Amino acid sequence: MENSVAINTKNLGRIYKIRNNRKEKFKELLALENVDLSIKKGELFGLLGPNGAGKTTLIKILTTLLSPTTGIATVAGFDVEKSPDEVRKRINMVSGGETSGYGLLTVRENLWMFAQFYGIESKVANDRIKRLSEIVGISDRLNTKSSDLSTGLRQKMNIIRGFITDPQVLFLDEPTLGLDVGASRDVRTFIKKWMNDNGERTLLLTTHYMVEADELCDRVAIINQGKVLACDTPSNLKKTLQKEAIFNINLYAPSGLEINKFKNITGVKNCVLSQKPESTTLDIILDEDSVLSEIITEISQQSLRILRLEKREPSLEDVFIKLVGQKIEEA
Amino acid sequence: MRNSISLRSFISASWLGWKIESNWTDPFLFATYSIIKPLASAGILVIMYSIVTDQNFNNPMFAYLYLGNAFYQYVPAVLSGISWTIIDDREHYRTLKYIYIAPVNIPLYLFGRGVAKFLTGSFAVIITLLAGFLFLKVPFDFQQVNWLLFVVSLILGILMLALLGLLLAGITLITARHSYYIGDVVASGLFLFTGAIFPLEVLPVWIRPIGYALPITYWLELLRRSLVGNIAKTFPTFTSMSNLDLILVLLLTSLIAGLIAIFLFNKCNHSARERGLIDVATNY
Numbered sequence: 031m032e033n034s035v036a037i038n039t040k041n042l043g044r045i046y047k048i049r050n051n052r053k054e055k056f057k058e059l060l061a062l063e064n065v066d067l068s069i070k071k072g073e074l075f076g077l078l079g080p081n082g083a084g085k086t087t088l089i090k091i092l093t094t095l096l097s098p099t100t101g102i103a104t105v106a107g108f109d110v111e112k113s114p115d116e117v118r119k120r121i122n123m124v125s126g127g128e129t130s131g132y133g134l135l136t137v138r139e140n141l142w143m144f145a146q147f148y149g150i151e152s153k154v155a156n157d158r159i160k161r162l163s164e165i166v167g168i169s170d171r172l173n174t175k176s177s178d179l180s181t182g183l184r185q186k187m188n189i190i191r192g193f194i195t196d197p198q199v200l201f202l203d204e205p206t207l208g209l210d211v212g213a214s215r216d217v218r219t220f221i222k223k224w225m226n227d228n229g230e231r232t233l234l235l236t237t238h239y240m241v242e243a244d245e246l247c248d249r250v251a252i253i254n255q256g257k258v259l260a261c262d263t264p265s266n267l268k269k270t271l272q273k274e275a276i277f278n279i280n281l282y283a284p285s286g287l288e289i290n291k292f293k294n295i296t297g298v299k300n301c302v303l304s305q306k307p308e309s310t311t312l313d314i315i316l317d318e319d320s321v322l323s324e325i326i327t328e329i330s331q332q333s334l335r336i337l338r339l340e341k342r343e344p345s346l347e348d349v350f351i352k353l354v355g356q357k358i359e360e361a
Numbered sequence: 362m363r364n365s366i367s368l369r370s371f372i373s374a375s376w377l378g379w380k381i382e383s384n385w386t387d388p389f390l391f392a393t394y395s396i397i398k399p400l401a402s403a404g405i406l407v408i409m410y411s412i413v414t415d416q417n418f419n420n421p422m423f424a425y426l427y428l429g430n431a432f433y434q435y436v437p438a439v440l441s442g443i444s445w446t447i448i449d450d451r452e453h454y455r456t457l458k459y460i461y462i463a464p465v466n467i468p469l470y471l472f473g474r475g476v477a478k479f480l481t482g483s484f485a486v487i488i489t490l491l492a493g494f495l496f497l498k499v500p501f502d503f504q505q506v507n508w509l510l511f512v513v514s515l516i517l518g519i520l521m522l523a524l525l526g527l528l529l530a531g532i533t534l535i536t537a538r539h540s541y542y543i544g545d546v547v548a549s550g551l552f553l554f555t556g557a558i559f560p561l562e563v564l565p566v567w568i569r570p571i572g573y574a575l576p577i578t579y580w581l582e583l584l585r586r587s588l589v590g591n592i593a594k595t596f597p598t599f600t601s602m603s604n605l606d607l608i609l610v611l612l613l614t615s616l617i618a619g620l621i622a623i624f625l626f627n628k629c630n631h632s633a634r635e636r637g638l639i640d641v642a643t644n645y
Contacts, residue, residue, distance in 0.1 A: 090640070093462045095461060095462060095634070095637075096634060119464040122462070128455055130454060130456050132377065132380070132456065134381055135377070139380070143373050143377055144463070146369045147369070147370055147460065147463040148463060191459070
């Protein structure tokens with residue numbers, strides 16, 4: 031294998047066998063199917079998909095927590111099944127939306143201890159704890175017991191735990207889940223800086239935030255129901271929709287609308303309805319602008335009123351809608 | 362590098378275990394709890410013995426029972442100290458997955474976490490022994506103690522218990538549900554078969570082989586002999602065996618138990634990874 035490849039998977043698959051009680055037969059749940067990925071050293075790679083798409087399962091396999099059912103995977107040049115110890119020396123992981131950590135220990139103690147597990151000298155570990163805590167914004171809480179931290183601050187502590195070992199390959203599983211807008215922005219800024227500081231570092235990020243993937247990632251794989259549907263740079267993925275016309279229509283629809291009638295119009299590639307108490311929105315991908323007149327006719331026939339109509343540039347969200355047929359939060 | 366990481370893992374895990382073990386309350390309450398718990402448990406046995414034997418504390422069997430019970434406190438402490446770590450880290454602290462993906466020697470990490478339990482267990486054993494020697498007339502002569510035999514037996518026994526704890530930790534890894542207190546349950550079960558408070562001869566003949574197969578049985582006898590060798594000759598079970606014989610049998614049975622423990626732990630570890638149980642949180 032080329033030295034420039036940090037993560038490689040071939041026909042990677044995972045089936046979970048689950049049952050609720052001993053009397054039941056095992057049911058098979060397909061979590062990953064024939065995933066082929068090749069991520070280069072120095073790349074910030076995003077896995078984009080809804081909850082249950084298989085993102086976390088893939089990360090678990092790559093971090094040696096879970097065995098694949100089929101296929102092979104290598105990280106930093108080592109097979110995750112045959113040489114897990116070699117892989118572990120070179121990786122770290124942060125999972126978002128959880129409150130892991132030893133509550134009886136202070137933030138500093140938690141971080142120092144994990145650094146010890148990686149054989150990092152105490153002085154180096156303490157320097158890194160100081161620097162990273164200032165960047166992430168918890169330097170004033172280093173001597174606080176982690177049980178006394180809010181969920182967001184615990185998440186920040188865990189983010190430092192992932193970076194403190196300076197891994198060759200870092201896995202971030204929904205790292206900004208549970209963080210407020212400002213903290214998420216700080217984390218994204220730090221991730222970009224960390225990657226720019228050393229071209230040898232590789233980062234695999236899973237997220238279901240389109241903006242995060244768009245802003246951070248060199249390449250993105252869109253994954254749904256265990257399959258990789260597309261893999262390219264965000265701009266190339268968006269280019270696949272360049273020929274289409276994308277409209278966002280805000281409607282007044284007090285008694286609802288019939289979405290299928292819009293979907294059946296010739297030239298409509300995809301049509302997704304979002305209904306909130308205060309508004310009804312149609313996100314429509316059309317073959318060309320001229321189809322819009324038929325959309326407006328249909329709106330009129332259903333006695334709906336247009337509040338706002340906007341034509342916009344394609345986003346990763348549109349790419350996702352085109353591939354999956356639903357918005358990411360609905361998939 | 363590998364050795365360095367393993368050593369650091371062990372030391373850090375020991376430090377973590379001690380922090381967890383000692384920090385759950387203030388030092389005064391911790392010390393009180395550590396004193397009352399072993400004394401209360403020994404007190405129950407002494408009262409029962411007193412009633413059954415009509416206060417015959419001069420019978421060598423009192424020393425047999427008292428010392429066996431005192432040292433047996435190590436068994437639940439070490440077994441549960443090591444196996445409970447899996448539950449604690451996986452379910453409570455949710456850190457097991459981060460430890461698992463670190464370049465850590467997992468058995469050494471688990472042994473390290475067990476050190477704190479060993480230390481608190483040692484405290485309980487010392488308190489119980491002191492109470493026995495000072496207030497209950499357990500025959501003890503400082504000059505007569507075979508310290509070499511005591512230290513060798515103690516170290517061998519603790520290593521053997523740590524390996525048995527590793528076996529239970531492996532079972533805990535693949536038992537995502539209802540594996541709480543497995544260490545305590547196993548320790549309580551073994552209490553019957555290891556001659557801790559009564560000789561194996563009391564058991565039905567067909568049950569005794571279990572006791573003879575367990576290294577804990579030989580370990581307890583060696584500890585008794587090292588402390589009260591002058592009266593241990595009258596203890597019934599191993600009268601025909603010398604101290605060296607007992608050490609060799611302890612070594613052999615520990616070796617066999619250790620090999621089985623390591624083999625089964627590796628099997629369970631592999632199985633847990635295949636079944637996706639390393640980071641499972643049942644919230645039970």
